[in-house]
Amino acid sequence: MTNARSILGGMVCLGLLASAREAPAQDVAAAEALFRKGVAEMEAQQFAVACPHIAESQRLDPRPGTLYTLAYCEMNAGRIATAVAHYEDYLRAYDRMTPEQQKKQADRAQKASAQKETLSKEVPELLIVLPPAAPAGTRVLRDGTPMGAAMLGISLPIDPGEHVVVLEVPGAKAVETKVSVARGEKKTLELVLPAPEPAANPKPPPPLVPNVAEKPKEPETPVAPASRGSGLRTGGFVALGIGVAGLVTYGVTGGLAVAKKADVDANCKGTQCNQAGMDAVEQGRTLSTVATVGLGVGVVGVAAGIVMVVMGGGGETKGPVKTGVRAATFDVGPSAVSLGLKGTF
Template structure:
């Protein structure tokens, strides 16, 4: 390829993207003009929501001072005065960057924009949202779908009058949504309530299961105590015969407390096993008694069948007197 052909090819590579991009830009301008006309017509007809949205879309495609001014006017008529004040401010800032000739083309728009901005500013409501001190770290707050960073929480921010949807999402917890109404000129400070995961409320079935588990556990402890007491009691009786053979008359002395080495060891062992046996029987009886009280006082669901009789058991002090008290349960079943 000659040097001349290489230059032509290079120039073609540079110009092709421009040739492709030009129709796209022209198409955006045409679309923006159609959206502007649609938005202006809807605004004049009082359909502010669709009108303002069409004007905003036109401004995004083809930013123009006149479109921005019209969009600010639409927002003001729609009642979104905080947004309107911002739009008028953006228009005035853009107006300052225009050339003198372009400024002349704007006519009375700058004066109207300043007047509207000054009249609407005192009517703009302010809303402050903050989290309580015990809110979990990482809790996300959104206002009208927009995430509010830490720097925005607790600060009075301008908002449009009307209803605002606030959502709170603690880490690991459910998303909570609340709706806040605010009027023109109103200033609200709201501390949001962060609710944790819903705690399970124990029902009758859960309570009954826990009671039955306690009944089984205490009954098992009681049975184990009786077994231990019986085993230790048998060992104690076995040691008693050894003591009789190696103490007192068993070794030929009158003192029944005198024992040889074997007798002394058996006596000490019998004392230990006897104590353990006594404790074991005590624990066993207490455990079985507690299990019996839990069983007899267990609340029953009301029988739906006609004529059914429910148990009525009361646990507590049955008798009291100088000699002591008697504990137990009474009633019918």
């Protein structure tokens, strides 16, 4: 313990020598306080706690002596790769000292060189390999520090112990891998690309709102290619169906009109009728009108249907012709009944 105290006491004196630059007075004072705090913790064998204080002292007021003390602290904390790097920095700073400064720190320089050579043989190395198919934007972090492309695929010095490597791939969940390396060990870590995360279910498109200002066009009934003769026959059969329906209507309403005639005779005397007789007269007129229309439609429909069927059976014109009936219409006027067919023949 006495020998350790003498070494650390010498470091305190050493840390206050050979300032590399002019630092603000408040930074110098803070750096000195941090340095003394770190040395006290080193005396208590609390190296893991002491090293950050000494490192902060070096950042605020860089001095070769503080750097040497930091290297010694990191070595005792087990971070030998970091200690070797600090010893190398110290020796480079020693080479830039004046002869008088080098004379004062000659003993420290010899110890730094010896420690560096001994520790370098025990520094482990870690090789991190990124898959060649890694997409653009892929990142690798080692202990929270991003690794550039030049740092991948090459064996690099690392402190012994456990380290955390994180692989971040666009569109996938980050993958964390823990790897432990021992003193003098050389290890390779091959990263594996994670599976992409499943895409979220897209929202269904909003329902289409029809434009109520525009009346939708009546869709045409698709018709298979047929001949012109076949189209005429089809129209003829439709007209016949309409004509038959008209004749049936004539028969039914005509019969009802005849029945109402009996009611009129029973409830009317001459031109005088009671209420039942007047109702029978009005209903009879309506039925007579419907019967007349049914008869007209029936006669015209049957006649037109027969003509179209006969014309359609006279021959066929081959070829893909659009034929078909979209609708049938009829009009009743004061003195005539007309039937029409809309379509392509």
